[in-house]
Amino acid sequence: MKKIVLEAKNLTKFYNHNKVVDSINLQIEEGEIFGFLGPNGAGKTTTILMALGLTEPSSGEVNIFGYNSTREPLKVKRITSYLPENVGFYEDLTAQENLKYITRLNNIPEKNAEEKIKEVLKIVGLAEEAHKEVGKYSKGMKQRLGMAAVLVKEPKIAILDEPTTGIDPKGVEEILNLIVKMSKEQNITIMLSSHLLYQVQKICTKIGIISKGRIVAQGSIQEIDQNLLKTNQEDSFEVKVNPELSPVVLDSIKKIEGVNKIEKKSSEHSLEEIYIKYFREG
Amino acid sequence: MNGLKVVFWKEMADHLGSRKFIILFAIILAISVSVVYILSQNISEYFSEISKEYMFLNLFTTSAGSLPSFIFFVSFFGPLIGIIFGFDSINSERSRGTMSTVLSQPIYRDALINGKFLASLTTIGIMLISIILIILGLELGVLGIIPNFEEILRMGLFFVASIIYIGFWLSMGILFSIVFRQTTTSALISVMLWIFFAFFILMIASVIADQIVPLNQNSTLEVAAKNDEIKNMILRISPVVLFQEIVIALLNPSARAFGISSLVKLNDLLPTSLSISQSLMVIWPQFVGLIALMLICFAISYIIFMRQEIRAT
Ligand SMILES: Nc1ncnc2c1ncn2[C@@H]1O[C@H](COP(=O)(O)OP(=O)(O)O)[C@@H](O)[C@H]1O
Ligand SMILES: [Mg+2]
Secondary structure, three states: OOOEEEEEEEEEEEEOOEEEEEEEEEEEEOOOEEEEEOOOOOOHHHHHHHHOOOOOOOEEEEEEOOEEOOOOHHHHHHHEEEEOOOOOOOOOOEHHHHHHHHHHHOOOOHHHHHHHHHHHHHHOOOOOOOOOEHHHOOHHHHHHHHHHHHHHOOOOEEEEEOOOOOOOHHHHHHHHHHHHHHHHHOOOEEEEEEOOHHHHHHHOOEEEEEEOOEEEEEEOHHHHHHHHHHHHOOOOOOOOOOOOOOHHHHHHHHHOOOOOOOOOOOHHHHHHHHHHHHHHHO | OHHHHHHHHHHHHHHHHOHHHHHHHHHHHHHHHHHHHHHHHOHHHHHOOOOHHHHHHHHHHOOEOOEOOHHHHHHHHHHHHHHHHHOOOOHHHHHHOOHHHHHOOOOOHHHHHHHHHHHHHHHHHHHHHHHHHHHHHHHHHHHOOOOOHHHHHHHHHHHHHHHHHHHHHHHHHHHHHHHOOOHHHHHHHHHHHHHHHHHHHHHHHHHHHHHHOOOOOOOOHHHHHHHHHHHHHHHOOOHHHHHHHHHHHHHOOOOOOOHHHHHHHHOOOOOOOOOHHHHHHHHHHHHHHHHHHHHHHHHHHHHHHHHOOOOOO
């Protein structure tokens, strides 16, 4: 079995008597790209903030590499990078200066820092703009700088909160590629929150679906798919047929007694169904 | 510890290169220089009747022509300087979206607020000390006035008092920058409090004192003194008043007390100058009060900041 990098046990958070996060249990293994999927207001950001020790849980706990996030936040934050939901920078400083501040906060020696900053700016494709003030950056560039900020402290795990919101499709593509690259080349375990299904589906190895503060499904896409089939299809069975059947044949099948549903299904769409199912129920 | 140091130096670099700093410095410098200049034009007129003993200090406390004195400027505009450095310190970090990035680095949360407070106070200190030195240089060079040792000591104490005074306004600005998410709100509330403590409190103190001890034509001196005492008590909740009393005692070696009530008791004393320790005896309650106000204000900011949610919403 692989090593557990992040583990949440019965993690719960109340905001003014509202249970925003409800007894969440999560396990993220080393090397995974874990997709934390859920609609707006589901409790993703709250869970992430608790994982980083930036918000205190009402009950339960989170551990990252065995360090308790609430009791040992500095140890957690030394090995964990965080890309906040609306990442911001000091606009009158250059990208290089912004990253410099982060390396200093991480107590990285100046000499190594210079090198590292150059390296990560190159990885995210901002080497040319390193000495430009961040105020002049586009949203997509800022997001890539955010990824550089994540990389610069050489984390073991990176937690990215909605890393693709508000940027154009090309920008989204770049960010997703970067995340995969980060995982493969730098060996960083990744937790990625999103309310956008297709992105999660595209790059994540495991997913957890959160709805109204509760985890409603967790595992690889196939596992979730099977679970869904199991619960959904008691006392019924599925007949697989050629997808190119003509409408006439489909119509006559529908008329057969006992058939109550005909749907076109492909493995690519199944996650979407799951997502819709839970979000309707939730 | 590393976190505090890094935040401090980042903030220092920001301040010293900022437009805010350069403009403020230029304004204060212009005012100070013109005060010295005008005084130097009329030096014989101003000092004919004052003892030559504290010539140097007198330059700081004398108002020249239509221009008020240097200490007037510090007591009125010091608060504004503190507010300017404080009012957007935390909420701008929040709205810019930099706060969660900074606090997700391996530093304690209080490193941010402590670093910001110390860096702002240091910057203000640098500003103040350079202006005092410039005035000192002008007095030496242009007017040929050489301060004696005691005057230098008194200037040092004045500097300390000013730092605490401006530090109070700074922590108040920081407090509002924590409580209010919008920088315009925190600026507005800070300035309102400044106006209250600098101006309205004078009216309120008189009104309340007159309510408790009404005065009329046949009031005895004792009644008038009582009225004055109540008024002073109310006034002393204002840091502006506390600071003014401290500065008067520090820079006016002959000042021994404030208000009529004290005059009644002290009028049989000889009008000689007080030593530094005697001056300090007169104002130590005000000094302690000012320090307490600053610390309380900072402590409240600290506590709220530590417990506040990190998110911008
Ligand atoms: N500081 C707060 N006080 C009260 N309620 C909050 C606070 N922060 C978040 N919430 C509420 O918690 C819920 C979950 O929010 P969040 O974790 O941001 O969801 P997500 O990131 O999945 O969109 C929302 O209903 C939100 O309104
Ligand atoms: Mg969120």
